[in-house]
Amino acid sequence: MLHDLRDADWTRRPGLAALTAALGAQNIRWVGGAVRDGLLGVPVHDVDCATLLLPAEVIAACGRAGIRTVPTGIEHGTVTAILKDGPVEVTTLRRDVATDGRRATIAFASDWPEDAARRDFTINALYAHPETLEIVDYFGGIDDLREGRVRFIGDAHQRIAEDHLRILRYYRFQTRFGAALDAIAEAACAELAHTLKGLSRERIAAELLALLALPDPHATIARMHGNGVLGVILPEACKAHVAALARLITAEREQGIAADPVRRLAALLPPSPEIAETVAARLRLSKVQRSRLVAAAERGAGDTANPQALAYHLTPPVAIDRLLLTGGDARVLADWTVPVFPLKGGAIVARGITAGPEVAKLLQLIEKRWVAEGFPSADRVNQMLAEELGTSAFRFD
Incomplete structure (x- = not known):
C-alpha cells in the first residue's frame, strides 16, 4: 500500500514553500526520488525540482526572493537552490539531442511528458505539484511502485544505449524496490553488459558500492554474475566469491554488525593484496577505501585466534572485516576500545x-x-x- 504524499515530512519543509513562491507553482514540480520514496513512506533526504523556467530565469527569480543559487550543472540545466532545510536541485525540462552511452547532449524543453520520457525508470518519472501534491504519472510508475517492479521507460535497450550506467542503476533499484523481476529489463541488461566497459571507473565504483551497501544484495550480485554483468565490471569475482558474499551478509546480520560496502567488495575478491591493489586502482577508490580493501585481502585463518590482538594491531574496523570474512565472531569488538600500552x-x-x-x-x-x-x-x-x-x-x- 502506498502512502499519501501529504503525510511525507519533506513536503512540509519551509524552504520548499519559499522556493515555490519564488519560481511559481505553475512552473515547477517535485520529481524523482523524493516523490517515489515519499509514496513508499521511507525517509527522504534530497528533493529534486523540474521546471519550465530556463536556468537564468531560475537564478533571477531566486535572487529576487533572497535565495542563493549555485550553478552546479548549468550546462545541463541544473541550478541548486540553497535552502535552510536542505539544497534543492532545480533542473529545466530537457530532451536528449544526442547520446553516446556516457554523456548526453540536451536541449531545453517545455513539455512535461517529453522530460519524463528521457528518464530511466517509471518509478523515477513521477511528478508532484508543489502545492496540491497531485501526482502526474506518464508511464505507469505508481502501479510499478505498488507491485514492486522496476521497469525501464519505453524501450529498455534504447534507455541503456543512452546511458550505459543504467544497467547498474537497474540492479541497484531492483534490489531496493523490486519484488518481481522484469524479464525485459533483465534481458536488456544481460545483452548490453559489454557496454559498461566504456564508462568511467569512478561511475562504476559508485554504483557498485551503492549496491553493496544495501541490506542484502546477494541475490542481485548472483544474478549479475549469471547474466555476465559482474564479469565486465569485476572480472576477479567468481561463483565461489558470490557465495562468500552470501556468508558475509549472513554473518553481519547474525552478529548485528552494520553492512560495509568495501568489506563486501573484499568478499567478492580472492584474498590477495595484489589483486585488491589492482581492483582499487581500476575503480579509482579513495586512499581510505584502498587501504581497507587491501587489509581485508590480507586475511587468513589465524585471524580468529585472538580478535582483540588483531584489532590492536590493525584497528577495530579492519579486524572486524577480517573476522567476518574468515568466519570469526566479531561481536567481541563491538564495544571494545583499543587500550594504550602503559609502558614508555x-x-x-x-x-x-x-x-x-x-x-x-x-x-x-x-x-x-x-x-x-x-x-x-x-x-x-x-x-x-x-x-x-x-x-x-x-x-x-
Missing part, C-alpha cells in the same frame, strides 16, 4: 638501561607479552618489566 621508554631508562636499541627491544618484548595476556593493568606491565630486567639479556650493574 623513559620508564625503562630510569631502571638503568641506556637509551637506544635495548630500550626499543624491551618495549617490543613487553608489549607482545601484554597483548598475549589480554592487555593487563600497568601493575602487571611493571612486573613484566622487572621479570625481563632480571634475565641475563638485560642484566645491568
